[in-house]
Amino acid sequence: MMLLIAFVIFFILFFSDHIFKRPRFYPPGPRQLPLFGNLFSVLLKLRSLKYHYRVWQAWSHVYGNILGLRLGLVNVVVVSGKDFIREVSNREVFEGRPNGFFFVMRSFGKKMGIVFNDGSSWTKTRRVVLKYLKNFGYNTRYMENYISEECRALVNLRMSDAGQPIQANDMFHITIVNILWRLVAGKRYDLEDAKLKTLCDLITRLFNAVDMSGGVLNFLPFLRHVAPGLSGYNALRASHDSIHSFVKETIEQHEQSLDVSNPRDVIDAFLIEKMERKGQSFTDEELQVVCLDLLEAGMETVSNTAVFMLLHIVRNDDVQKLLHDEIDDVIGTQRTPSLADRARMVYTEAVLLESLRISSVAALGIPHMALEDAQLGNYLIPKGTLLLLAMHDLHNGNHWNDPTAFRPERFITKDGNLMQDEWLMPFGTGKRRCIGEGLARSELFMFLTHLLQKFRIKLPEGDPLPSTEPNNGLSLSAKPFRVIFEPRA
Structure with a gap:
């Protein structure tokens, strides 16, 4: 303990000029403490507001749409409002991804992949x-066939337990993994596969473990050496290791059966390029x-949105009735939706x-x-600052009645046409807009129409x-609830 205290005192004195100023x-933002910045303020606010996005929202209402914080050793700016969010999303100087410990621990301590990568490496990886x-069917008719096949399997599973209460929260996990994994790894899993259920549960727990700012490990990374259990490091490391093990095993299976003249999927294509x-x-x-990246991001966000969609449908019978009426009118009962x-x-x-x-x-x-010092509004954003975009506030703020x-x-519209709203940006905007947007929208449509064509969903x-109150985490998820799928006559 004395060694730890001595280390902290030395750390503060050595970096005092950097920490205190x-x-x-x-x-502007709330008052900061030496070394810890606003970390304790955040913890106190969380006790009453429960969710990180509500903490940022409350402070933004006091200090403005550009909120300046310091969390541990990291400058953090929370950006609110449509115009500032669009500006940050579209300016090259803000295209970087944070290089804090939490964001690189999953990628061998380096910036790699698509989600948390930037610069020329990100551009190259994203393009390839x-x-x-696309070579293996993404955003083509093949993709729709994969979605349809998984939707039929999901309907059949719900037919097998029709009339019985089921947990709604994890019912889309394997379905979503199968759709993308067919392209990436050329494989699909049974919807009751125990191994994949365990993997999906690991991903869910990982997403629930910390908020998108990266948590205390991101701001005080030395805590992993001092208190690896208490800081959450051990749990995160174990989850990452298990998921990496699954991915590595999949890649090794491809290496053992690779035919360079006949690539089967994305992994094969990468392996062949590596050889050549x-x-x-x-x-x-x-x-x-x-x-x-493809496994985690593809599963968790779409699954959470689909579950929230079910949640609001069972809470609003009038919505479900109008959906049934439109499905019956446009699709009918004799063919599957497309x-x-x-x-x-x-x-x-x-x-x-x-x-x-919502x-x-x-x-x-x-x-x-x-990526460099940059002006935003009337303020200067220092190089290396982490910027969070208040998307939940944008989608649930004063703009919406x-x-x-x-x-x-x-x-x-009054004429009965679909109306887009520029305040709705669920997949982001600018160059870093989610590459899975088209697939996600297609999946949600097909899930909804296939299930409601065959079932009435009730509690x-x-x-x-x-409850409409979410679970906190990297992405918001619904609290556990059960539903019954009742076959329609």
Whole structure:
């Protein structure tokens, strides 16, 4: 203990000039403490407000749309309002990703992959990944076939337990993994596969463990040496290791059965390029992180949105009735839904938009980082500053009339046409806009139409209305609730 105290005192004295001074022209915010900055203020606020996005929102209402904080050793700026969010998302100087410990611990201590990478490495990786995904069917008719196949499997599973209460929160996990994993690894899993259920549970727990700012390990990374258990490091490390093990095993299976003249999927294509361009292509670690990005980001955000969509449907019988009416009118009962139906299903599309708005599962987007000193509004953002985008506040703020109400009609014009709203940015905007947006929108439409064509969804007798209050985490998720899938006559 004495050694720890001596270390902290030495640390503070040595870096006092850096720690104590607020950067010149830095955005306003609550008072900061030496070394810890606003960390204790955040913890106190969380006791009453419960969610990180609400803490940032409360302070933004006091200090303005550009909120300046210091969390441990890291400058953090929270950006609110449509115009500032668009500016940060579209300026090259803010295209960086944070290089804090939490963000690189999953990628071997380096910036790699797609989600938390930047610069020329990100540009190259993104281009190659998109090329290979498209080569194997991404955003083509093949992709729709994969989605349809998984939706039919999901409907069959729900038929097998029809009339029985089921836990809604994890019902889309394997379905979503299968759709993308068919392209990435050429494989699908049974929806009841125990191994994949365990993997999906690990990813969920990982996403629930910390908020998108990176948590205490990101701001005081030395704590992993002092208190690895208490700081959460051991749990995060164990989860990452298990997920990496699954990905590595999948890649090794591909290496053992690789046919260079007949690539089967994205992993094969990467391995062949690696063989043909020795020393100039992607490393084993980079391929592993790309697979990790596609697996984690692809599953968790879409699954959480789909679950919130079900939650609001079972809370609003009138919405479910209108969905049933439109499905019966446009699709009928004799054929399965297809993506071509979207153009004629205005109300269904409006339900999807309202689900994306009200759930806003990526409450703070994915953090940006200032690559150089830059002006934003009237303030100077120092190089290396982590920028969080207040997306949940954008989607649930004053722009929307009665924002806490689930009203798909807000996206329908008086003439009955679908209306887009520039304040809705569930997949971000600018060059770092989510590459999976098209797939996510297609999945949500197909999940909704396939399930409601066959079932009426209701709550088990005696169960309370599911709470609209989310679980905190990297992405917001619904609190546990049960539903019954009742076959329609």
